[in-house]
Amino acid sequence: MLALGKLLELTLAGHEPSAKIQLTPDGTRLRWLDEGALEVTPPAARDNGLDLLLSAGVHGNETAPIELLDRLLRGIARNELHPAARILFLFGNPEAMRRGERYVEQDLNRLFSGRHEQSSGFEAIRACDLEHLAVNFFGKDTGRTRLHYDLHTAIRASKIEQFALYPWQEGRAHSRRELEHLRAAGIEAVLLQNKSSITFSAYTYAQLGAEAFTLELGKARAFGQNELVNLDLLENALHALIEGREVISGEPTLDGMQMFAVSREVIKHSDSFQLHVPADIENFTELEPGYLLAEDIADTRWIVEEQGARIIFPNPKVKNGHRAAILIVPDDGAGLA
Numbered sequence: 001m002l003a004l005g006k007l008l009e010l011t012l013a014g015h016e017p018s019a020k021i022q023l024t025p026d027g028t029r030l031r032w033l034d035e036g037a038l039e040v041t042p043p044a045a046r047d048n049g050l051d052l053l054l055s056a057g058v059h060g061n062e063t064a065p066i067e068l069l070d071r072l073l074r075g076i077a078r079n080e081l082h083p084a085a086r087i088l089f090l091f092g093n094p095e096a097m098r099r100g101e102r103y104v105e106q107d108l109n110r111l112f113s114g115r116h117e118q119s120s121g122f123e124a125i126r127a128c129d130l131e132h133l134a135v136n137f138f139g140k141d142t143g144r145t146r147l148h149y150d151l152h153t154a155i156r157a158s159k160i161e162q163f164a165l166y167p168w169q170e171g172r173a174h175s176r177r178e179l180e181h182l183r184a185a186g187i188e189a190v191l192l193q194n195k196s197s198i199t200f201s202a203y204t205y206a207q208l209g210a211e212a213f214t215l216e217l218g219k220a221r222a223f224g225q226n227e228l229v230n231l232d233l234l235e236n237a238l239h240a241l242i243e244g245r246e247v248i249s250g251e252p253t254l255d256g257m258q259m260f261a262v263s264r265e266v267i268k269h270s271d272s273f274q275l276h277v278p279a280d281i282e283n284f285t286e287l288e289p290g291y292l293l294a295e296d297i298a299d300t301r302w303i304v305e306e307q308g309a310r311i312i313f314p315n316p317k318v319k320n321g322h323r324a325a326i327l328i329v330p331d332d333g334a335g336l337a
């Protein structure tokens with residue numbers, strides 16, 4: 001196999017490869033760009049006009065998606081997968097991956113869309129680098145199709161294991177077609193955002209015009225311990241996207257995909273913040289109207305008012321000013337285009 005196919009090994013070892021460009025026997029070009037960053041260019045005759053950004057390891061301890069990208073890249077480097085799409089593989093936070101931690105100094109996925117400029121340190125620099133890598137990859141007014149899947153796993157167990165968060169931009173409708181692709185890829189639910197955000201997928205969606213999603217793929221575990229995370233459907237769909245084959249076999253459908261809209265983000269404002277949920281609560285647990293969800297400084301109280309509310313990503317340990325939970329409600333998908 002070509003040495004650049006071992007991007008994960010290189011990244012975990014902190015090694016810069018001596019040969020930065022390699023060609024597979026079928027004429028696919030692999031180009032190492034930076035730590036954890038590798039561009040794949042198909043031969044011109046096979047290029048189908050899709051620019052596909054695949055990222056994982058934005059949180060260093062979310063290993064199942066990192067292992068998935070590693071398998072895809074090795075498949076290309078072994079000449080087993082024959083790309084028709086241009087692809088940018090990104091391992092988001094190499095230092096956190098080496099340490100097996102979510103982040104080193106601060107959460108990388110809260111530093112995009114300009115936030116890194118108001119900050120400093122290791123992750124702020126990396127967020128800036130990742131933005132530049134994405135900008136250069138997608139290029140300017142190329143007329144090509146832009147798609148970004150930012151792959152994650154969740155801290156806690158989920159009643160719905162594999163789900164997508166779909167970013168938001170003023171005046172832009174969420175795409176039914178993209179959701180049909182995700183359904184075929186095994187994604188069981190989608191959370192439609194309704195305000196801008198500072199995550200990586202929100203950046204590529206709103207600033208770079210890509211269709212972009214954060215995909216949550218199960219519970220975070222250490223390298224080599226992901227046998228409970230079944231990514232077969234997603235892996236098949238990614239093979240199809242990479243090789244320019246149709247992702248959906250049969251009639252496109254959203255049947256079986258649950259749709260939710262974000263109702264509120266619970267923001268932790270101070271060290272007095274208290275989240276009143278059991279420590280082992282699962283994502284997508286329903287909360288009744290009237291439930292006192294959280295309390296914070298200055299008698300702030302978060303009480304559930306929504307019918308059919310469910311909670312996602314409850315985490316009282318986030319830094320002040322950050323999201324400590326999301327409340328979602330069922331959505332009928334009427335706003336899809």
Ligand SMILES: O=C(O)CCC(=O)N[C@@H](CCC(=O)O)C(=O)O
Nearest residue numbers: 109154155156165199214313315
């Ligand atoms: O399990 C958790 O509490 C967090 C899982 C996670 O890292 N989720 C992403 C979602 C990004 C988005 O909102 O698009 C994150 O919090 O960064």
Ligand SMILES: [Zn+2]
Nearest residue numbers: 059062152153
């Ligand atoms: Zn994550």
